[in-house]
Amino acid sequence: MNHIIERKEVQSLASIFAEMTDRRKPKGVRYQFQTLLILLSLSKLCFQDSSAEIADWVLHRSELLKEKLNLNWKRMPSQSTWQRLLGQNIDSSEFDRRVDNYFQSLSQEERLLYNIDGKVVCGTTSKETDEQLYLLALQEAEWNLVVEQIELEAGENEISGGKRLLEQAELGNKIISGDAIFAQQELSKKVIEKGGEYLWKLRANQGTIYKLAVEHFQKRADKYLGSARSLEKGHGRIDERQIWTSFRIAGRLEFPFVEQVFRITRKSEVIKTGKKSSQTIYGITSLSVEEFGAQELLALTRKHWAIENGLHYRRDVTFKEDSIRQTDKNGGRVQAILNNLTIGIWRKLGWQNIAKARRYFNARIDEALNLILKPLSFLL
DSSP states (O other), rough: OOOOOOOOOOHHHHHHHHHHHOOSOTTTTOSSHHHHHHHHHHHTTTEEEEEEEHHHHHHHHHHHHHHHTTOOOOOOOOOOHHHHIIIIOOOOHHHHHHHHHHHHHHHHHHOOEEEOOOOOOOEEEOOOOOOOOEEEEETTTTTTTEEEEEOTTTTOOOHHHHHHHHHHSSSEEEEEEGGGGGHHHHHHHHHTTTTTTTEEEGGGGHHHHHHHHHHHHHHHHOTTTTEEEEEETTTTTEEEEEEESSSSGGGGGGTTTOOEEEEEEEEEETTTHHHHHHEEEEEESSTTTTTTTTHHHHHHHHHHHHHIIIIIIHHTTTTTTSSSOOOHHHHHHHHHHHHHHHHHHHTTTOOOOHHHHHHHTOOOOOHHHHHSSSOOGGOO
């Protein structure tokens, strides 16, 4: 059954959980569904990831949790209860939509950069098909909030999945950034039709458009070329980035709504070893030069890496997403949604170190519970 979710202001996470569809059979139900979801989210906030960790964490804090949530349970849920909840009882598609709506209600109306990117959840492999779970997400770069996410269907690639993702997303006044695979005419038209702008990288197999961009910047015959440079030192290396932009070539490209073409060269040196490396990329954007010059485009392209460093790395390392084995794609997707939800909350509250935030609130359960029971907007 498809559940149609109307977009509305969400007052709290608890209100999301209260509206979730309970897929359990009524006979033999022992625990309230909303309460299980509250405890599941709470344990995630407090550094528990696998069903065994969640079961132990809830059990060892049973008296405190019963008091705070006014529970009269004779015993706390077992590990198998949590496994069934994650794998079977939560509708992952509905959960994804409700979490997306929750974060969109917290997002501001100003122009924001959304990164589009896919991720294979290595720990989740279907026992029926042996296929791994593949999720495609739109992430708000500033706060690492996943505002939309879908699961790629069997035989579907990132391009066709991207069409579905963009179709259901609210793109008004948003800049959609992605790797070269998304630099497709149909996807670009969809972004513009829905009130957004695009910023795509290019690659060599994209034919004429890539060739023209390379030739244009190699000749440097355009006296109107814009340029900007940044220099950073951190993580044991020095990174220098330089961008060149051009609007004059846009009219020669057979691509919808393109306004500028750019080239970025990144030079990196490892401080300890002196090892040097260099990378050059090309890209196109519908953003006009009047609004986004070279300096602004350079800043936007750097933010694109946030989905790798701010989201995928945290899910893989801090939340052990790829090491938690799942044989049910629904369970793997629910885990990924919970990880997105937790990261989004901490980033919205200003935490940079997510692992540190989870340790902090593990010692302050009352404060963590408030993040679920009360509107997050009141706590910002």
